[in-house]
Amino acid sequence: MLPFSFHNPTRIIFGEGKASEAGSVTATYSKNVLLVYGGNSIKRTGLYDSIKSQLNQAGVRVVELGGIEPNPRLTSVNAGIKLVRDHQLDFILAVGGGSVIDAAKAIAAGVPYEGDVWDFFTNKASIQAAIPLGTVLTLSATGTEMNGSMVISDWENKLKRGSGSPHVYPRFSILDPTLTYTVPANQTVYGSIDIMSHVFEQYFSLTDNTPLQERFCESILQTVIENVEPALENPEHAAARANLMWCSTMALNGGQISLGMQNDWASHGIEHEISAIYDIPHGAGLAIVFPNWMKYVYSERPERFAQYAVRVWGISPEGKTTDELALAGIEATQAYFKRIGSETTLAEFNIDDSQLERMAEEAVRYGPIGSFKQLHKDDVLAILKMCL
């Protein structure tokens, strides 16, 4: 176990119907709020009207920024920063999934910064302050509701970059699983793959002596796996939706499940390059990249992959070598992603090999990526080719 510091100040308000507290909770923080949301789904479901009416009743002045894209864009972030400044707002309420919340975080960090907010995503500056934000989560996926990370795309330049800071942890996040009842099947699948992928990035680690952390990781993986199909069969399956939502938050809440472990994050880096160019769903990109990354790197520590096969997938170790077990676990992962309905090859998105070089180059622009196995450009290219 490595030394670590941990501090996660986000207040979680979890439960069926808790979205009805959004207005009153927000009002305890501010009366001048930027309301950030995405497409039409929250209008269709009535959530938008409910939140607006709650804020109104709580005496909160609201300025709106709707239309945040999946893979949220820098242009939206800049628009939000301008709104906050122009209207002298001092709090952001993000209502939506990971994209909306990430955009809200970037706005929060951009407001007190005099330079270009994109500096935070190109290592030109680090976040020194942010205005506070709260969230109402509508999709179980990224974990952004309880961490200090965000990913933004500069669409004009086909760049997708992450940043983070303790300053952008949400002050509160309302987790109401009933809000995910209307999430379409494919988004449920992609979100769940995102959750699992966050755990993979932490679990496949070379750090020794982390038995509790490994078990926490396995706990989330097992719980996601057993809840996705019930949620697909019955989108209003209260138990499955609640479990997936809590898994999403615990999988990436400031790295709590893997404190003291070196994380990898190469697969996310590779996926970001794919979706920066092709705008495919993040979860689908991860379903494509991860099993191939696993095959490429597992021999660095086959025992961890064998443990994964046994503990997460219940594969019997009897009569199998460590390598066979490891590979069986990887196959089970890919087969599961297929079974729940995800794409697992680039070809399914009609993506050919024409941009692979560029992606590989961009992925390692700041040097090799990953820690389980350090990946250079050639390694990334090899993995991308396996994804075709």
Add this chain to the structure above:
Amino acid sequence: MLPFSFHNPTRIIFGEGKASEAGSVTATYSKNVLLVYGGNSIKRTGLYDSIKSQLNQAGVRVVELGGIEPNPRLTSVNAGIKLVRDHQLDFILAVGGGSVIDAAKAIAAGVPYEGDVWDFFTNKASIQAAIPLGTVLTLSATGTEMNGSMVISDWENKLKRGSGSPHVYPRFSILDPTLTYTVPANQTVYGSIDIMSHVFEQYFSLTDNTPLQERFCESILQTVIENVEPALENPEHAAARANLMWCSTMALNGGQISLGMQNDWASHGIEHEISAIYDIPHGAGLAIVFPNWMKYVYSERPERFAQYAVRVWGISPEGKTTDELALAGIEATQAYFKRIGSETTLAEFNIDDSQLERMAEEAVRYGPIGSFKQLHKDDVLAILKMCL
């Protein structure tokens, strides 16, 4: 899963040697500090000198309150409150195990309260404010380093009571596993049983649909079980000490592993009555009470106990009924407590049946205890008799 709120603002600083940061970290909070500690062990190990010198170098004015007892006493708490007020201090640094930290929390809550601090422990008042505190943990056991709970004894009246508040979460806790290298074998054993017992209170629950929470609980139990004996064999076993320390914190950090689950806490209530009268180690009391509580209540939900037997103890379910499995898990628990060197009967402490009635009566003074099975006076008495 039940609705829940969660907010844990304690900053954790974990790692070998991190105790050397106590002075500088404390100085970022205050320059006028009450230093609270226990017996002579921190003087013997050099930790006391190190902390004093660090605080001195960081320009912190220190007033001391040493000699906090195991099962910390109200008299010490009142002495601490007086010191803080007399010397106009505004921060408490607790260096020690659960007793020291609990005493520090009670002092922190007592300082701004005009009435008797004991009111917080008798439901006469609730904590509305507290001065801030930080901790340097020297024993893996109670979890108090990352929660808002405390237990204090009124020794004159043979009363042991708990209280809690969001106001007494430590601002920071330094978790340096090397500080536990000198913990004697029996304290290592009792502390580990305390950790396991905290998990039991949360895990044996009637709440449905909590698969992630159950697995988190099982993760801690398994990790404690596999690390106690290595730490006993080699007290400076870095990995085992680190794992036990992190388990202790995660087992009871505001209930995070069991959010949305109804907790029980009857066994702790029963144990408190035993140690209030006989001053036996809390962990030993739990080792005595818990297996008997389990036997008394398991039939309320034998499936949970069967799951415990299989997942935590690796007992094969083949050819066993649910009840047989449940009982096998309970037997394994008691046998384990014996094997690692704990007492498992009251007789081993020369405690006879003369005070059982009084204990049972005190345990239910505010009404029946427990939620897995509601225990009335006769139930508590029956369990206590099983403990003889």
